[in-house]
Amino acid sequence: MSPFWKKEKKSDAENIAEMQTASPAAAEEKTDAAQPEITVKPAEAEAEVKEMAAAKPKVLTAVMSGCTGCLISLVDNYDILLDLLDAIDYRYETTLADVRQIPDDQMDIAIVHGSICLQDKRQVDDIRKIRQNSTFLVAMGGCASSGCVTRYSVGGQAATPSHESFVPVANLVKVDFALPGCPTGPEVIANTILAAVGADLEYLKPLAELAGFACGCDLLTKIIGNGLCIGCGTCAMSCPTRAIDMDYGRPHVNQELCIKCGACYAQCPRSFEPTFEMIEKRVMGVE
Numbered sequence: 001m002s003p004f005w006k007k008e009k010k011s012d013a014e015n016i017a018e019m020q021t022a023s024p025a026a027a028e029e030k031t032d033a034a035q036p037e038i039t040v041k042p043a044e045a046e047a048e049v050k051e052m053a054a055a056k057p058k059v060l061t062a063v064m065s066g067c068t069g070c071l072i073s074l075v076d077n078y079d080i081l082l083d084l085l086d087a088i089d090y091r092y093e094t095t096l097a098d099v100r101q102i103p104d105d106q107m108d109i110a111i112v113h114g115s116i117c118l119q120d121k122r123q124v125d126d127i128r129k130i131r132q133n134s135t136f137l138v139a140m141g142g143c144a145s146s147g148c149v150t151r152y153s154v155g156g157q158a159a160t161p162s163h164e165s166f167v168p169v170a171n172l173v174k175v176d177f178a179l180p181g182c183p184t185g186p187e188v189i190a191n192t193i194l195a196a197v198g199a200d201l202e203y204l205k206p207l208a209e210l211a212g213f214a215c216g217c218d219l220l221t222k223i224i225g226n227g228l229c230i231g232c233g234t235c236a237m238s239c240p241t242r243a244i245d246m247d248y249g250r251p252h253v254n255q256e257l258c259i260k261c262g263a264c265y266a267q268c269p270r271s272f273e274p275t276f277e278m279i280e281k282r283v284m285g286v287e
């Protein structure tokens with residue numbers, strides 16, 4: 001399987017027609033590939049699974065400065081977790097590996113959770129190494145994507161008294177996709193992994209805009225200020241600190257409660273422009 005980011009996405013019909021002109025066997029193989037079905041492989045197919053793993057996206061997840069709540073959120077995908085793991089070639093996670101050292105291997109997708117502590121040279125070096133060795137870098141969670149609660153840290157803890165400045169990943173290196181939220185919802189993490197595996201660029205595109213500073217005030221400047229708010233209340237429901245009240249059909253943000261997680265703006269249905277193809281496919285069921 002070629003990595004999706006290195007080729008134009010074609011429709012299933014185009015893919016099959018192209019393969020039929022090559023060979024019937026290849027067409028049959030491509031028919032399976034065009035409609036991927038993620039299933040857990042039986043033990044007797046271990047060799048085949050190993051062979052396939054070579055073509056799956058190589059994935060690394062690494063924690064910087066954070067509570068690892070977003071990793072727990074990933075694991076909270078109870079019913080499809082094994083299928084998710086089966087769809088990727090999972091190479092490393094800081095909290096699961098025996099070694100703390102980021103591997104030297106080239107990754108297709110690196111998922112980082114937690115913000116970067118500027119006084120921690122190891123973290124600064126690690127995030128640069130991850131960026132250098134990965135095709136796509138995903139900032140998972142509020143701390144990685146916007147800084148979130150770690151922006152308020154003043155340091156002074158016994159073990160690391162000088163650790164007092166925390167910034168989102170995008171302040172140091174380029175981030176390709178960001179998943180705001182404190183923590184990011186399990187479904188969003190699962191959908192993003194499956195979108196990457198399945199080359200669903202329509203799903204991934206809005207996530208490319210979300211890295212960097214975030215605040216409840218984004219709703220005022222970008223949504224309400226541009227006359228886009230429809231008063232649906234999704235922002236208030238997505239806020240983990242209940243910082244948003246809906247008054248007279250518009251969100252009002254209590255800045256004393258806002259932890260800058262970015263969930264409200266990311267969840268707002270007016271913060272991204274759905275394409276007609278996306279509406280046809282996801283809402284109307286047209287393939």
Ligand code: SF4
Pocket residue numbers: 214215216217238239240241242243244253257258259260261262263264265
């Ligand atoms: S208002 Fe709530 S959801 Fe929005 S950034 Fe602040 S804490 Fe996050």
Ligand code: SF4
Pocket residue numbers: 219223224228229230231232233234235236249250251267268269270
């Ligand atoms: S989610 Fe967006 S459209 Fe809905 S009330 Fe909040 S700002 Fe308005």
